Amino acid sequence: MADPMRIRANVDASGVTEVKVLMNHEMETGQRKDASGKTIPAWFIQNVTATHGGRTVLSAQWGPAVSKNPFLSFKFKGAQKGDKVQVTWVDNRGDKRTDEATIA
Amino acid sequence: MRTRALYAGLLAAAGIVAAPQAAAQDAVKEIEKYREALQDGNPAELWEARGEDLWKRPAGPRKVSLEKCDLGLGPGVVKGAYAQLPRYFADADRVMDLETRLVHCRMTLQGLTREEATKQPFGAGTDRKSDNDALVAYVTAESKGVKMNVPLAHPKEKEMYALGEKMFYFRGGPYDFSCATCHAADNTRIRLQDLPNLTKPAGAQLAYTGWPAYRVSQGELRTFQWRLNDCFRQQRFPELAFTSDASIALTSFLARNANGAEFKAPTIKR
Structure with a gap:
């Protein structure tokens, strides 16, 4: 099971919510070789979705160019303080992780 | 390959174009900006x-957590503990840095063997x-914003400090290097990296309060034991054994010299 994400979400006076997500992932490109010369298989997050009250507020397709332990920050409108925002990633091995944060 | 690393490369490349003297200054500023952006x-x-x-979950043969571990400010007190380490611990009759103390707690409280407690130091x-990296990250983060206040009262603490000072200036290895070879002059650098002058308070404070750090190029959180271990490798010294007296002595010397500065780590470095 993958390690949890760290999610912070804050809504400002104009009603824009800023979400900051730190994900725990190796993000192996598939271009590197190990000490014995064998290619290390690619292993990276492919899909990221963020939802607020069942509504998708962000949907992204990622590739091997994204850094290890990625940091993602985005903004959306329409959330209130105390609402929940959910973030899910799925990697190319089919591993999945969903975490939730309360908007402050 | 990695976006963060690539960004650093672009900034570094931008610095090289300007005149040499100005370039060094600009590059330093640009690297500062890069660090800020990543913080x-x-x-x-x-x-x-x-x-x-890991700190709070029961583990080991005895199925207990580390919440009773005494880091110097009393059992279970984590807040601000790192700013006063290394220090003398009467129960072990030894000066210990954080990582040595964590190994001690995992052995005495949780019942792990030394091998189990030190099997993956980095x-x-x-x-x-x-687990060591993670525990160090947690404990050090609890000292963020606290002023460094490493004690130097007990005879064993003084002994460790003196030994660390001696090691800092000790030249050896195939390159006849000492720590002081790179870290005893102002305004020097290796490539674009500033070298702090660790013999002066300002340099020691800047360097010591910035570790542990997440190393972007390695994708790992690196502890102070790792930092010293890697310094030894770069000097082509024999490997610095994890939690050895030699590593504690050097840590004591550098930590004490950083007294008075606000602790800032875990930071992020290129």
Whole structure:
């Protein structure tokens, strides 16, 4: 099971919510070789979705160019303080992780 | 390959174009900007979270957590503890830095053997995560904003400090290097990296309060034991044994010299 994400979400006076997500992932490109010369298989997050009250507020397709332990920050409108925002990633091995944060 | 690394490369390349003297100054500023940009969203937080969990979860043969571990300010007190380490611990009759103390607690409280408690001192990817790294991240983050105040009262603390000072100036190895070879002059650098002058308070404070750090180029959180271990490698010295007296002595010397500065780590470095 993958390690949890760290999610912070804050809504400002104009009603824009800023979400900051730190994900725990190796993000192996598939271009590197190990000490014995064998290619290390690619292993990276492919899909990221963020939802607020069942509504998708962000949907992204990622590739091997994204850094290890990625940091993602985005903004959306329409959330209130105390609402929940959910973030899910799925990697190319089919591993999945969903975490939730309360908007402050 | 990695976006963060690429960004650093672009900044470094931008610095080279200008005149040499100005270039060094500009590059330093640009690297500062790069660090600032990364500070928000420092992956060290992931280690902190895992460390907090390891600290609080019962583990080992005795199935107890580390919450009774005395880091110098009393059993279970984590807040501000790192700013006063290394220090003398009467129960072990030894001066200990944080990592030595954690090994001690995991052995005496949780019942782990020394081998189990030290088997992965430094992390190496997802398959070889280090509990030590995570615990250090958690404990050090609890000292963020606290002023360094390393004691130097007990005879053994003085002894360790003196030994560390001696080691700092000791030249040896195939290159006839000492720590002081690179770290005893102002305004020097290796490539674009500033070398802090560790013989002056300002340099020691800047350097010591910035570790542990998440190393972007390695994708790992690196502890102070790792930092010293890597300094020894760069000097082509024999490997510095994890939690050895030699490593504690050098840590004592550098930590004490950083007294008075605000602790800032875990930070993020290129």
